[in-house]
Amino acid sequence: MASSDRSLNNQARFNQVAWSYYSPALSFFEVFGERLIESLGVSIGESVIDLGCGTGALTLAAATRVGGTGRAVGISAGMLEVAARRSREAGHDWTTYHESDIVDLEFDEEFDYGVCGFVTQWFDNLTTVPRALVKHVRPNGKIGISVWGRGSWEPHRTVFAEVLSHIRPDLIPKPGNINRLEKPGVLVDRG
Numbered sequence: 001m002a003s004s005d006r007s008l009n010n011q012a013r014f015n016q017v018a019w020s021y022y023s024p025a026l027s028f029f030e031v032f033g034e035r036l037i038e039s040l041g042v043s044i045g046e047s048v049i050d051l052g053c054g055t056g057a058l059t060l061a062a063a064t065r066v067g068g069t070g071r072a073v074g075i076s077a078g079m080l081e082v083a084a085r086r087s088r089e090a091g092h093d094w095t096t097y098h099e100s101d102i103v104d105l106e107f108d109e110e111f112d113y114g115v116c117g118f119v120t121q122w123f124d125n126l127t128t129v130p131r132a133l134v135k136h137v138r139p140n141g142k143i144g145i146s147v148w149g150r151g152s153w154e155p156h157r158t159v160f161a162e163v164l165s166h167i168r169p170d171l172i173p174k175p176g177n178i179n180r181l182e183k184p185g186v187l188v189d190r191g
């Protein structure tokens with residue numbers, strides 16, 4: 001169990017904000033979700049697993065691409081109610097959602113693609129997500145991860161970190177973690 005990870009410490013907060021997460025103000029999740037799925041070349045009849053799916057931006061984009069002969073699976077420790085409702089409304093009955101910690105996930109199925117959008121930064125060990133993805137993707141399948149770039153969210157990130165340092169120092173991202181994520185491939189190669 002990854003109970004020491006900041007990701008799980010944050011679950012209650014993720015659940016509290018779930019309904020406002022799927023909103024016009026945060027519609028960039030949908031845009032980046034579509035782009036990641038498109039750039040991987042996901043197509044009809046294929047299967048996709050989305051780790052830390054949140055309110056389902058990536059899972060829904062994947063489900064639309066794979067169609068009724070494919071399969072889209074969203075995994076998250078929270079927020080799943082919104083994601084499931086969106087998939088029902090879209091009529092994507094080839095999509096399923098499962099509540100699980102990414103670290104503990106044991107799925108008895110291999111997928112063509114494993115994706116993860118904007119979740120990696122919540123783990124103190126940056127290899128956790130890539131390793132989980134690789135574990136659930138078939139040989140020669142593909143993985144795709146979206147991360148925040150250098151300087152994104154400034155000056156908010158700096159102000160936020162300053163406030164956190166007073167009230168919840170345990171939640172502050174480790175220095176350098178986000179920037180290290182910018183190089184494609186670096187996490188998996190680190191072993």
Ligand SMILES: C[S@@+](CC[C@H](N)C(=O)[O-])C[C@H]1O[C@@H](n2cnc3c(N)ncnc32)[C@H](O)[C@@H]1O
Nearest residue numbers: 007029052053054057076077078079101102117
């Ligand atoms: C930023 S939201 C995800 C956004 C979503 N991937 C997207 O692209 O729209 C973060 C999500 O990661 C999930 N999460 C964080 N830590 C997790 C963990 N250890 N195991 C499973 N899910 C986790 C949270 O429940 C939340 O739903």
